[in-house]
Amino acid sequence: MAEVKKIKTREEIPQEYKWKVDKIYENVEQWEKDFENLKTIVLKISNYVGKLGEGKHLLEYLRLDEKISRLAGKLAVYAHLKSDENTANSTYQALRDKIFTYIAEIGSAQAFFIPEILSLPDGEVEKELETTQELKMYDFLLRDILRKKPHVLTKEKEELMAAVSDCLNAPDRIFSMLSDADMTFKVIKDEEGNDIELMESNYGSFIQSKDRRVRKDAFKGLFETYNKYKNTFAASLTSSIKNFIFISKTRNYDCALECSLKPNNIPLEVYYNTVDTINKNLNSLHRYVKVKKKLLGLDEIHMYDLYVPIIDTPKENIEFEKAVETVKEGLKPLGEEYIGIFEEGIKDGWIDIYPNKGKRGGAYSSGDYDTMPYVLLNYDFKLNDVSTLAHEMGHSIHSYYSRKNQPYIYSDYSLFVAEVASTTNESLLINYLIDKEQDKNKKLYLINQQLEQIRTTVFRQVMFAEFEKVTHESIEKGNPLTSEDLSKIWHDLNVKYFGEDMIVDEEIDIEWARIPHFYRDFYVYQYATGYAAANSFAKEILEKGESAVSSYKEFLKSGSSDYPINVLKKAGVDMTTPKPLEDTIKRFNELLDMLEKENKI
Incomplete structure (x- = not known):
């Protein structure tokens, strides 16, 4: 009987193919020290209850909130990355549970903030925005809070909702x-x-x-x-x-x-x-x-x-190093700066490349404001894995641009645009592969790959x-x-x-x-809207070159500084109309026409 091929353990994977999580914390002891530090800082939140009507105190609270959120984010990223390396490792599972449980407690302590802002007399927040110069940065954030007034609860109810958030995430x-x-x-x-x-x-x-x-x-x-x-x-x-x-x-x-x-x-x-x-x-x-x-x-x-x-x-076995070079060629239309960031990610250990026993399946991009981006892959040497590399690095480079160009409060992008940059990369890659391929069968194979993407x-x-x-x-x-x-x-x-x-x-x-x-309720439709937007961006980049790249980079840099519909619209993609999706279906039909013509169906 043939021997069963067993998947490698984490220890059997060479270090150069693992992400460098130790850049966040070298060990659990350092993590624990920051965790204790976080708990000390969180105690200061209560000092601002009932004081947010004064611009000075509002500014102080917002800065404290940022300090807490950034530290908690750093702790959470380390814990979840380490736990995903081997989901059976109880040490890091416990670490992950510890920080995410405490983040729920932080949410409970912070729960007074929005109700107190909304309880202020009409016009009070706007007045403080005008008179306290350093609050200007928070203008969009605060006005957005005021817009949500009908859906914000009393202080006590917000505290309760924050306290049970970890339980609500149990499923x-x-x-x-x-x-x-x-x-x-x-x-x-x-x-x-x-x-x-x-x-x-x-x-x-x-x-x-x-x-x-x-x-x-x-x-x-x-x-x-x-x-x-x-x-x-x-x-x-x-x-x-x-x-x-x-x-x-x-x-x-x-x-x-x-x-x-x-x-x-x-x-x-x-x-x-x-x-x-x-x-x-x-x-x-x-x-x-x-x-x-x-x-x-x-x-x-x-x-x-x-x-x-x-x-x-022919059966392909695409080594990871070859995948990196292929993706770089496909993304060349995005310019030298973008390719440089991509190369930095490969060199600096953003990516955990190969599967191992107990490792979380699939692929994702992670990281936070005070860490570098991180990418989890389960690379299996197929063309689809090359595309996944382009996709996840699209997420990470989007995060990179956003964090470099926005203050912390606007550095994360909305879920609605979360798949746009990743899918733009995929579109550019498959277009490159189709265009350069001379072999008829391989070209048709690639056409089918783009059909499959859609x-x-x-x-x-x-x-x-x-x-x-x-x-x-x-x-x-x-x-x-x-x-x-x-x-x-x-x-x-x-x-x-x-x-x-x-x-x-x-x-x-x-x-x-x-x-x-x-x-993640009502998340998946954004893959479709994201693909449609990405299809539009890729088309513009390939047809118009540098001017389109410039507009696209402004999108990447925007973070959550405006509502996602507006961020896309400023870059030339209007998702309130069916046109981007209809254009994608048009491309799908064109690819089908190519298949039928070449194969005389």
């Missing part, structure tokens, strides 16, 4: 520990017949296998395991939804969706129009399924066939968004949802989105249980 934590640390999957055979331990981190490569048996085995192995825990996942997800509905009602919003969008001044119509625009254009996705079925030569196309490339290409980032994410809309509205109406209910909703959406050519396998019905973003 996400339960989901993460179950899916990342406690669940184990089957051992399956790869293309060469080797026994491989199936994991979330290697599932992506198996589901893209040209060997249909491999992808079917991986598909069934993954979702059959999730199905064993369907009731636990259902309890976790519905509890998360109920918690968010509770928050929205407590804060006097009409619905959970309004609670998510209104704080960033995003009209609800943006969400509704996104779902509606995609629903009106599902025929393009149905066409894609039909073309894929023909090109793969299948009598039936199943859900596990969705991710396999249409065009046969399918997964736009169509798929909007299907997720529609699932969120249906589930939240159902629970808001008082209708409980069991695991069977959730699976039926998911099944019906897959049938609608993929059309009559697709065999919607029953295993896919449990896929909702696998999606971590469902614990």
Whole structure:
């Protein structure tokens, strides 16, 4: 019997392929010292209760709040990065729990601030802004608080909400520990017949296998395991939804969706129009399924066939160093300064590159104002991993620009624009790869990759968004949802989105249980709007060069100094209209035309 290939432990990964978290703290002792320091500083908050009507004290409080938030952010980044290196390491899990629990306590101590600001006589804040020069920097922040007056609670209620915030986040934590640390999957055979331990981190490569048996085995192995825990996942997800509905009602919003969008001044119509625009254009996705079925030569196309490339290409094993050079070439239109920052990130240890036993799956960008950006990867030597590198570095360089050009209070960008910079990088990369490729089959392979980007980032994410809309509205109406209910909703959406050519396998019905973003309410639609905005930026950069790059960099530098809709609009992308999304679907159809023409379908 062939030996099972085991994933490496953390200790077996060479140091040069790990992120340099020790740049934040060299050891736990230093972290503990800062944690004790934080607790001492937090005690000063109470000195300002009842004094915020005076500009001098308001300014002092805002500066104290920044000092506390920056230190807490630094502590939190270290703890969560170290815990994600190995989710089974109890030392760092405890550290993570410690800081996030204490951050909830900080929130409770700070809870007086907004109610006190809103209790001041009308015009009082505006008067202090005029008379206290150093408060000018906080003008947008304070006026935004005043705008939210109908949704801010009394001091006592705000304290209570802050105190229970860690408990309200428990479903996400339960989901993460179950899916990342406690669940184990089957051992399956790869293309060469080797026994491989199936994991979330290697599932992506198996589901893209040209060997249909491999992808079917991986598909069934993954979702059959999730199905064993369907009731636990259902309890976790519905509890998360109920918690968010509770928050929205407590804060006097009409619905959970309004609670998510209104704080960033995003009209609800943006969400509704996104779902509606995609629903009106599902025929393009149905066409894609039909073309894929023909090109793969299948009598039936199943859900596990969705991710396999249409065009046969030589099996690639792209070393990480080659991936770095490829991404740099693709991002050249962004200019020398941008490429220099990218190179700095690689050299300075922003990235944790390879999977290891217990490491959190997937990929993300992290970091805070007083740390460098950090990127978690699970690099698997495929073209998709090269694209993921470009994507996550897009996030991190967006953060880099924003933190360098904005004061702390405006240094973080809104979730609504969070995926724009990352996806602009992906768009530029795939355009570069398509344009430079001379081999017909490889070119068609790359065309399919861009089709897949649009399918997964736009169509798929909007299907997720529609699932969120249906589930939240159902629970808001008082209708409980069991695991069977959730699976039926998911099944019906897959049938609608993929059309009559697709065999919607029953295993896919449990896929909702696998999606971590469902614990960040109404987040996923922003992948679609973000892709549409990114498509517009990439098009402008490639067509207009330096002037477009200049406008784009101003977007990257803007942080949260204005509302996200306005930040994009200033850079030339208006997301209150369906045009950016319609232009993306137009590109999707153009790529399909290319496939059909080249293959004489």
